[in-house]
Amino acid sequence: MRPIDQQTILITGATDGLGRALAARLAAEGATVLVHGRDDQRGKATLQEIGSRASWYRADLSSVAETRALAEAVRTDHPRLDVLVNNAGMAGPPSREESTDGHELTFQVNYLSGYLLTRLLLPTLTAPARIVNVSSLAQQPIDFDDVMLTRGYAPMRAYSQSKLAQILFTVDLAEELAGTGVTANALHPASLMPTKMVPTPVSTLEEGLEATYRLVTDPALDDVSGRYFDGLEEARADAQAYDPDARARLRDLSERLTAP
Template sequence: MSGRVIVITGASDGIGASAARQLAERGHTIVVVGRSAEKTAAVAERIGAEHHLADFAELSSVRALAAELLAAHGRIDVLANNAGGIFGSERRTTVDGHEQTFQVNYLAPFLLTRLLTERLLASQGRVISTSSIANRLFGRLDIDDLDAEHGYSAQKAYGDAKLAQILFTRELHRRYHDRGLSAVAFHPGVIATGFASDRSTPLHLLYQTPLKHLFLRSPDHGARTLVRLADAAEVPSGEYLSGRRRGALNPQAEDAELARALWDRTERMLAGD
């Protein structure tokens, strides 16, 4: 389907930039969101798109982004929550007091989605979240320790955040699908991007050294599922996909009560910020 307004976060490079280009070529109106002013503007200029800046490590920046998007667009058909990353071996907190991995990968996208929900509902829109197989490999969510104050590791924090993202997708579907909103999460594959740039991250060796040319696929390949989900007439709402199939999930991702509890806890956390 052509002519959609598609907002893509984390679009200054990698999968987001590739998806923005491919979707623009298909005739959609693309809104590029990134953290780097230079890189984000360059991507937008290449495809003739509007762009906005936001740092997901600052919730005030997310709120400002939402206000800009609502002012600029009477319709938002697709929100692609693609921004994210894995951080260092030492636990870090944001200016908002939250563990950085949790905030950037989950809390900030949750906030942006909630601030745009009514506009998405009015457009009968969809929310697409770039998740990861890490939800199953490393995730073990403790709803009483979402900020990883106990037993932090970079990989577990990332797995927990991606698991939380899938639980959010499922709960978003449960609450709003009967009003026309669709929500889907996907694993893009193991892709050669700027992911795991911190040298203290165990995955840095794979993603940021010459080994990536042996084991990783291109951003264009990684963007295929995002492009297909943004462009399709319908998506399997509430699901987590790997390619065209339902992806293997962490058992916790099937827990509907946990999804509800996480949603409620997250809203209380944001109300206190």
């Protein structure tokens, strides 16, 4: 990787919790950090905290159109990205909700928006570059007969399916990018960190920050791709992540759902 003070790094969901802490640390080390979020006031507060090497990008990732607009704005301002951190996410709502595009909300925010954003920004990720998908230890196989959970919706099921989808995409993307100098990895940062989604944390934000920061910056990971990490340790995700047929089905579905 290039020296940190020569890198441009986009972090989605960077106005709170892990994303904000990661943005602050990288900016303090001299990186140009692109801060994404949904709320302009929180965005302004984040920029004030982390300094002048940061820029603000507002977009609601529950909208395909706004996700496309975010990618276009980033491409216009920064023809080269060094790292994309797909960190934005939400807990499954108590009852099933749909996005404005008609997709199950958790699936769209946690997975589909990151898929689309990554696809649109790939031309700007100039080797050596990294894609880091912030996933979770909570994983549940995708039911391809009912991906949108129209039957038997449960908040944890929605969350766990979306997080496993991120890992399937990571493994698939790593195979696609093999030999290009662009890597893709996923991680569970830490168990139940103190964020807005976790009322009773059992680990510290610093633990999750350290694990995520490592995937962004550690030179030892320059050639590591397609892996899933539990904190600082490489781990095995749910078996579906390593099923080529499942990954192909998810890829085809994702292309259809995000098509213009």
